Amino acid sequence: MRIVLVGPPGAGKGTQASLLAEHLAIPHISTGDLFRANIRQGTELGRQVDAILREGGLVPDEVTVAMAADRMAQPDAANGFLLDGFPRNITQAKALDELLAESGTKLNAVLDLEVPEEEVVRRIAGRRTCRKDSSHTFHVENKPPREEGVCDVCGGELYQREDDQEGTVRKRLAVYHEETEPIIGYYGEQGLVSTISALAPVPEVTRRALEALPGGGE
Template sequence: MRIVLVGLPGAGKGTQAAYLAKNLFLPHISTGDLFRENIRQGTELGRQAQSYMRAGQLVPDEITIGMARLRMRQPDAVDGFLLDGFPRNVFQAESLDQLLKDNGDSLDVVLDLVLPQEEAVTRIAGRRVCRDDSSHLFHVTYNAPHEPGLCDVCGGELYQRQDDTEETVRKRLEVFDRDTSPITAYYRLRNLVVGISALGSVAEVTERSMVALRERGIRAGRGDTHDCDP
C-alpha cells in the first residue's frame, strides 16, 4: 500500500500521517525526517542539503528525490509507505511515479486533507509555545492557557514563533497555491485523489480517512487480509 498525504499548512498532515501509519502498519516517511536523518548520518545528500539550508536556500528537488529514493528502498518500505511532505511539486510527483514504475509499483491513493484557507491561518497563527519547554503547546482559540501568556504546566512565558505569524502563514499559503496545490490536479487526472475534511478532532479526521480507504478497497499492511479499522 502506497499513500501520499497532501493538504494545506495547518491541515494536520503530520499528526494524521502518524496515526494512519500506525493503523495501517506502514512506515511514515516525511521530508523533514529525511533531511534530519541524512544530516545526522552525514550522508553526501545530507551534507548537500545542509549547505543549502545554512545559506537560507531551498533544497533542490534532486536532493530531496534522492533521499526519498534511498528511503523507499529500505526493507520496511519495500511493501508500502505513507508519504508526508513529498512530493512537494509536480516535478517531484513525476519523479516519484518514475521511481515506483522502475520497481513495478504505483501509488494506491492520495489523501487530500481539505481545509479552508482562513481556518489554516487561524490554526497556525493562534499557536503559542512555552519559552521554557517547547513541548508545552497552546492555542489562543482551541487550547487557551488558563492565564493569558503563561504556560499552564510550568508558568513559563508563551510566545508566537516567527513561522507562525499571520504574515508568514499567508506567504506559506501563497507558496502552497503556486507549487504544491497543482499536485492534487495532477493526481486527480488518474483518479487517485480522495478528499477528506480536516475540520474536527484528530480522531474524527483519522476515522474519515480510514473509512475512505476501506471504501477504495485498501487494506491494512503486513499481509493482513482484513479491512483496516477506523
C-alpha cells in the same frame, strides 16, 4: 499500500500521517524527518542539505527525490509507505511515478486534507509556544493557558513564533497554492485523489481517511 498525504499548512498532516501509518503498519516518510536524519547521520546528501539550509536556500528537487528514493528502498517500506511532504511539486510527483514504475509498483491513493484558508490562519496564528520548552504549546482559542502569556507546565513565557504569525502563514499558503496544490490535479487525472474534510476531531478525520482508501484501509 502506497499513499501520498497532501494538504495546506495547519491541515493536521503530521498527526494524521502518524495515525494512518500506524493503523496500516507502514512507515510514515516525512521530508523533514528525512532531511534531519541524513544530516544527523552525516550522509553525502545530508551534508548537501545542511549546507543549503544553513544558507537559507531551498533543497533542490533532485536531492529531495534522491533522499526519498533511498528511504522507500528500505526493507520496512517493501509493503508500502505513507509520504508526507513529498512530492512537493509536479516535478517531484513525476519523479516519484518514475521511481515506482522502475520497481514495478504504483501509488494506491492520494489523500487531500481540505481546510478553508481562514481556518488554517486561525489554527496556526493562534498558537503560542513556551520559550523554556518548545514542546509546551497552547492555542488562544482551542487550548488557552490558565494565565495569559504563561505556560501551565513550567511557568515559562508564551510567545508567537515567527512562523506562526499571520503574515508568514499567508505566505506559506501562497507557496502551497502555487507549488504543491497542482499535484492534486495531476494525481486527480490518474483517479487517485480522495478529498477529506479536516474540519472534524482527529479521530473522525482518521476514520474518513481510512474509509477513502482502497478496501477501506483494510
